[in-house]
Amino acid sequence: MNRLNPFYCIVVxxxxxxxxxxxxxxxxxxxxxxxxxxxSAVMCESIQGYSPVNSxxxxxxxxxxxxxxxxxxxxxxxxxxxxxxxxxxKLSTTKKLSVNPPKWATYSSIQLRExxxxxxxxxxxxxxxxxxxxxxxxxxx
Amino acid sequence: xxxxxxxxxxxxxxxxxxxxxxxxxxxxxxxLFRGTNVLRVIAGIALxxxxxxxxxxxxxxxxxxxxxxxxxxxxxxxxxxxxxEIRNVLQAPNLKAILWGVPxxxxxxxxxxxxxxxxxLAKNKVGAxxxxxxxxGLKDHIQEGVWWDGKITREMLMSIFWPDNPVxxxxxxxxxxxxTQVGTILPLSERVDLPSxxxxxxxxxxxxxxxxxxxxxxxxxxRGEVMVAMGDQLLEIKDNIDLKTLIDEHLDISPPHDGPxxxxxxxxxxxxxxxxxxxxxVWFSFSRGLEALVxxxxxxEYMNRSSTMEIFDTSVNNVRLHLSxxxxxxxxxxxxxxxxxxxxxxxxxxxxxxxVTQENVSLPPGIFLRKMEPLVIEVILDVPVVKELPIQVDWxxxxxxxxxxxxxxxxxxxxxxxxxxxxxxxxxxxxxxKILLDTLTKTGQTVVNLALYPANLKLASGSxxxxxIKYKVKNRS
Numbered sequence: 001m002n003r004l005n006p007f008y009c010i011v012v013x014x015x016x017x018x019x020x021x022x023x024x025x026x027x028x029x030x031x032x033x034x035x036x037x038x039x040s041a042v043m044c045e046s047i048q049g050y051s052p053v054n055s056x057x058x059x060x061x062x063x064x065x066x067x068x069x070x071x072x073x074x075x076x077x078x079x080x081x082x083x084x085x086x087x088x089x090k091l092s093t094t095k096k097l098s099v100n101p102p103k104w105a106t107y108s109s110i111q112l113r114e115x116x117x118x119x120x121x122x123x124x125x126x127x128x129x130x131x132x133x134x135x136x137x138x139x140x141x
Numbered sequence: 142x143x144x145x146x147x148x149x150x151x152x153x154x155x156x157x158x159x160x161x162x163x164x165x166x167x168x169x170x171x172x173l174f175r176g177t178n179v180l181r182v183i184a185g186i187a188l189x190x191x192x193x194x195x196x197x198x199x200x201x202x203x204x205x206x207x208x209x210x211x212x213x214x215x216x217x218x219x220x221x222x223x224x225x226e227i228r229n230v231l232q233a234p235n236l237k238a239i240l241w242g243v244p245x246x247x248x249x250x251x252x253x254x255x256x257x258x259x260x261x262l263a264k265n266k267v268g269a270x271x272x273x274x275x276x277x278g279l280k281d282h283i284q285e286g287v288w289w290d291g292k293i294t295r296e297m298l299m300s301i302f303w304p305d306n307p308v309x310x311x312x313x314x315x316x317x318x319x320x321t322q323v324g325t326i327l328p329l330s331e332r333v334d335l336p337s338x339x340x341x342x343x344x345x346x347x348x349x350x351x352x353x354x355x356x357x358x359x360x361x362x363x364r365g366e367v368m369v370a371m372g373d374q375l376l377e378i379k380d381n382i383d384l385k386t387l388i389d390e391h392l393d394i395s396p397p398h399d400g401p402x403x404x405x406x407x408x409x410x411x412x413x414x415x416x417x418x419x420x421x422x423v424w425f426s427f428s429r430g431l432e433a434l435v436x437x438x439x440x441x442e443y444m445n446r447s448s449t450m451e452i453f454d455t456s457v458n459n460v461r462l463h464l465s466x467x468x469x470x471x472x473x474x475x476x477x478x479x480x481x482x483x484x485x486x487x488x489x490x491x492x493x494x495x496x497v498t499q500e501n502v503s504l505p506p507g508i509f510l511r512k513m514e515p516l517v518i519e520v521i522l523d524v525p526v527v528k529e530l531p532i533q534v535d536w537x538x539x540x541x542x543x544x545x546x547x548x549x550x551x552x553x554x555x556x557x558x559x560x561x562x563x564x565x566x567x568x569x570x571x572x573x574x575k576i577l578l579d580t581l582t583k584t585g586q587t588v589v590n591l592a593l594y595p596a597n598l599k600l601a602s603g604s605x606x607x608x609x610i611k612y613k614v615k616n617r618s
Contacts, residue, residue, distance in 0.1 A: 054617065058536050058546045058578065089569050119533050119572055138536040140578055 034076045036099070038132040041070040041124055047107055058138045061117060067109035068122045068135060075101045081132070082125040083108040088118055112139060153506045160420050167416040172409070173230045173239065178277065178354070179223045186215045187419070194426060225278030251293050251318050252388050256381045258298030259358055259367055268362030269302040270312035270327065270342055273391055275354030279314070282352045286311045286324030293318055302360070312345065312357070328352060335375070346370035356391040358384070433471040434511070435464050439479050439502075441518065445486040449524055452485075453561040453597050456519035462502065463512040470507045478505045483518060491563060493520045523561025527601050530571045531555045532591065532608055538578040546581065548613040556591060557601035564595055573608055586611040 044052035044067050045059065052069040059066045068083050078100050085092045085108075095108040110116075116139045124133045174180045193208035220227065230239070255271065262269045272279070287308055291297055293315060301323050302309045308324030315321070330347035339347075346357035350370035357370040367378040369387055378384045438459040443452060460481050464471070480503035483495055495518045502510055532551050540546060556571055573589045590606050593599070600606055 054545055056545045056547060057534075057549050058540060060539060086569075088572075089567065117537075119535050119570070121533065121570065134531070136531075136533045138534070140536050141539040 034074045036072055036075055036079060036081075036126055038124060039071045039073040039103075041068070041133045041135055043067070043122070043135050043137045044069055050105055052107075057136065058140050059112070061112045061114065061139055061141065063112070065109050065111050066137070066139070067107050068124075069105070069107040070097075070124055070133070071103070071105040072099050073103035075099050075104050077101060079127045081106070081127065082123075084123040084125060085110060086121045086123070087116060088120075092120075117141070156424065156506075160417070160424050163423075164413070164417040164420040167420060168409075168413050169240065171412050171416065174226065175276075175412075179219065179226050182215075182219060182223070186212060186219075189215075225280060226276070229276075229278055252385055252392070254293050254295055255298070255315070255358075255388065256384050258293075258295040259360060259384065260381055261295055261299055262302055262360045263365045263367050265299075266362055266365040267299070267302050267304065267360065268309075268342055269298070269358070269360035270346060271298070271358040271360075272312050272314045272325070272327070272349065273356040273358070273388065274314065274316060275356065275391065277354045279349070279353055279355060282328055282349055283312075283314075284326035286314075286322045286326065289313070289320045289323045291320045293320055312349075327357070339375075343368065343370075343375065347375055350374075356387070432465060433468040435471050435474070437462050437464060437474075437476060437479060439476065439481045442480060442482045443520070444482050444484050446488070446522070447485070450488070450490060450522045451525050451561065452520060453523045453564060454519075454521040456517075457515060460497065460518070461514040462510060463514075464504070464508050465511050466508040470505075474505065474508060479503065479508075483520070485520065485522070488520060488522050490523055491521065493522060494518070495520065521561070521563075523563050525559055526562045526565060527557055527559050528565045528568070529555050529557045530568065532571045532573060534589075534610055535572045535575045535592070536578050537575045540578040540581060543617050544582065545615050545617050546578070546612055547615045550611040552609045552611070553605065556604040558593065558598045558604070559601050560595070560598040564597065568595075568598070573610070576610070581612065581614060584613045 042052050042055040043057065043059070045054040045056070045063055046065075047053065047067055047069060052067070055069075068085075070081070070083070072081070078098070080096050080098045083095045083097060085094070093110065097106045097108060099106060119136070119138050121137075122135045123131050124135070125131055170183070171180060174183075189208050190212055193205050193212060196205035196208060259269065259271065272283075289301075297320060298313070300306060301313050301320065311324030312327050313320050313323045314325055327345035328348040329341065329344045330351055332347060332351075335344065335347065340361075340363075342362070343359055346359040346368070347370045349355055350357050350372055354372075359368045359370065359375075360366075361368070367384060369376045369378055369384065371387070371391070376387070378387070438461050440459050441455070441457065446452065462479065462481070464474070464479075466474075481497075481501055482503065483497075483501060485493070497513055497516055497518055499510055502513070504510060532554055534549055534551065536546075558565070558568075558571065560568070572592055572594070574592045576587065576589055587610050588607055589610060591600070591608065
């Protein structure tokens with residue numbers, strides 16, 4: 001939020017999912033320390049029941065918002081990730097999301113407005129700055 | 142004084158050549174036409190031109206307009222009225238005679254023989270009419286007689302005008318040392334003030350003298366008198382000394398001790414100087430007379446750029462120069478005569494701002510810079526690098542509400558581009574041309590080109606500009 005341009009009126013809805021998926025067997029007895037792994041990431045219209053709804057690569061501005069869903073498994077330690085939203089290569093907003101063991105799903109979303117039409121991407125970055133995934137999509141009429 | 146130095150500093154070599162060439166042409170016209178009425182008319186026209194310029198400078202509109210009209214028609218008038226004189230000059234034996242030679246009376250008339258012949262005729266009361274042409278042609282005034290071409294001697298003149306000779310009634314034309322024609326009919330004078338005892342011979346002499354610059358010698362048949370017709374005058378000649386003096390003056394024959402070259406040299410020198418002064422005056426009148434302004438857009442030329450850098454962008458491609466100078470110079474100025482150069486010797490990678498000065502502008506002499514726009518030019522220089530960038534589809538339009546574009550696969554999904562290192566720092570994605578969603582109803586594929594932005598990016602060799610896009614469409618659940 002600290003990178004949000006004052007002229008840019010995107011409302012970022014952050015719903016850091018606080019729901020652990022109940023499976024506590026994520027911590028294994030392996031000797032090697034497991035690393036944070038991004039199991040899946042998609043752009044979707046909304047989140048329902050901790051799952052992405054209508055994942056797609058284009059979103060009509062009429063739906064009002066778009067979300068980036070990411071699921072990490074395993075999550076060895078409590079950490080955080082960033083969703084960096086870019087509109088035509090220009091950073092629009094960055095959202096820091098906490099991620100907890102043993103596996104974690106989280107998402108960020110933005111409200112859409114007329115000026116947001118065009119190509120977008122979301123970079124998912126771990127706490128050490130490594131890019132885990134890039135999701136590309138477009139906002140259209 | 143300042144004005145003089147400012148003028149001398151802007152003298153081009155072309156101006157010097159221009160002045161000298163026209164001075165020489167003027168001088169040659171003088172040499173070729175001296176002694177004829179052409180020169181006097183030209184002098185009159187030149188005077189009219191001076192008056193016309195003066196009238197313009199003081200704002201006499203009608204006067205200057207009228208004089209301008211007369212001067213405009215003068216060239217035509219000169220050619221028509223003085224066609225004979227012009228023809229005589231142009232009929233010179235060779236080009237050298239026109240361009241360089243001085244018309245000489247190469248063959249001097251045997252004056253003594255003429256005088257002896259004339260007085261022998263007078264003594265015997267034999268009527269005679271002898272024409273010594275001047276510089277003007279006689280063809281339009283006389284009716285040609287019999288071509289004779291005989292060398293002048295006293296006896297020859299006596300025989301021509303001897304009463305029993307069939308051609309004795311006409312006039313004899315003398316050119317150089319020869320009688321060229323005899324039996325020539327001269328125009329009669331229409332003057333009413335001539336004495337009644339003057340006969341046809343006197344009237345013919347007066348008639349030709351009035352119409353040309355010829356000298357006509359008349360020998361009276363009745364009284365044995367000798368008379369000379371020149372211009373409007375009919376002079377009675379008392380003795381042979383008077384006649385010799387008149388003939389010498391008419392034929393421009395100088396005494397032996399004062400040769401033609403010695404006499405002509407100062408005359409030509411003065412004439413030459415006058416020609417140079419006149420042409421200089423005209424040149425200054427043209428080049429300094431009227432101040433004119435012009436605005437020109439000149440392309441910027443960049444010099445001394447480092448070979449490792451390239452110009453990626455500039456704030457302007459042309460500079461607008463407001464120039465002034467004389468009307469004649471401004472009228473003839475061409476864009477390629479003006480240069481605007483920017484030295485990139487000290488330029489660095491990134492944005493370089495150059496304040497433009499008069500030193501950047503190269504102008505032909507006589508043209509002055511009044512103003513420049515803009516005063517600062519930005520030049521962006523950069524080191525070209527190659528970067529591989531992912532490709533993203535730029536979708537536009539509206540897809541059917543019941544459809545979802547589930548997935549897209551690009552081939553290739555990246556491309557290498559060449560651009561400035563600073564420019565490419567901020568470029569992380571290449572986009573395709575816009576693809577319309579409205580027509581997409583089912584899974585398929587399409588081919589589009591890349592839309593490189595910024596425009597100064599170029600595809601690296603080996604990278605394709607076309608991208609195959611496979612898309613997967615599904616129904617909304």
